[in-house]
Amino acid sequence: AAGVIQSPRHLIKEKRETATLKCYPIPRHDTVYWYQQGPGQDPQFLISFYEKMQSDKGSIPDRFSAQQFSDYHSELNMSSLELGDSALYFCASSIRIYEQYFGPGTRLTVT
Amino acid sequence: QKEVEQDPGPLSVPEGAIVSLNCTYSNSAFQYFMWYRQYSRKGPELLMYTYSSGNKEDGRFTAQVDKSSKYISLFIRDSQPSDSATYLCAMRSRGGYQKVTFGIGTKLQVIP
Numbered sequence: 001a002a003g004v005i006q007s008p009r010h011l012i013k014e015k016r017e018t019a020t021l022k023c024y025p026i027p028r029h030d031t032v033y034w035y036q037q038g039p040g041q042d043p044q045f046l047i048s049f050y051e052k053m054q055s056d057k058g059s060i061p062d063r064f065s066a067q068q069f070s071d072y073h074s075e076l077n078m079s080s081l082e083l084g085d086s087a088l089y090f091c092a093s094s095i096r097i098y099e100q101y102f103g104p105g106t107r108l109t110v111t
Numbered sequence: 112q113k114e115v116e117q118d119p120g121p122l123s124v125p126e127g128a129i130v131s132l133n134c135t136y137s138n139s140a141f142q143y144f145m146w147y148r149q150y151s152r153k154g155p156e157l158l159m160y161t162y163s164s165g166n167k168e169d170g171r172f173t174a175q176v177d178k179s180s181k182y183i184s185l186f187i188r189d190s191q192p193s194d195s196a197t198y199l200c201a202m203r204s205r206g207g208y209q210k211v212t213f214g215i216g217t218k219l220q221v222i223p
Contacts, residue, residue: 045210056210090154100211102154
């Protein structure tokens with residue numbers, strides 16, 4: 001069965017650089033969620049989109065922005081990167097309010 | 112205090128044992144309850160999804176929800192070394208497109 005696709009899988013950036021993470025949801029899923037997971041931590045919700053509109057917002061820094069496109073894929077844009085942004089970034093997708101399925105994650109390392 | 116409390120472990124059991132994993136929560140608005148399994152450096156994998164109080168069984172896994180006590184459990188029967196992973200409980204409110212709130216995860220090791 002098709003799963004959530006995330007790219008890139010690994011990303012190394014320097015401080016103050018910009019990064020863009022991409023997420024391709026499971027076909028026919030209309031809702032996308034972004035989470036950040038630090039080492040030894042639980043995933044922290046950042047932001048979600050339903051039908052290309054922002055549906056909920058969590059602890060997303062102002063330096064980050066995201067959007068969902070007409071083909072339902074989503075991008076998380078991260079600017080002025082800080083060392084503390086190093087983490088696993090997961091995208092999840094669902095059909096409306098139902099259960100969320102997670103992608104494999106993007107490991108971001110900021111040096 | 113976090114909305115969802117979960118013992119991080121680690122929990123070590125012998126192969127074949129019954130494993131019990133638990134979470135408590137404080138937000139009475141939580142109505143949907145999930146258990147995810149996460150292998151190291153991988154995305155969380157949905158194991159169980161429940162709404163009502165009571166038990167839900169799927170193969171070797173049983174999820175139990177007690178809303179009156181704000182307590183959920185996951186039981187794994189006949190545990191296998193391949194079950195070694197971190198198990199995250201997760202929950203969310205009803206309605207809208209509510210974010211999921213996770214527990215910190217319990218690290219389980221099943222010893223052959």
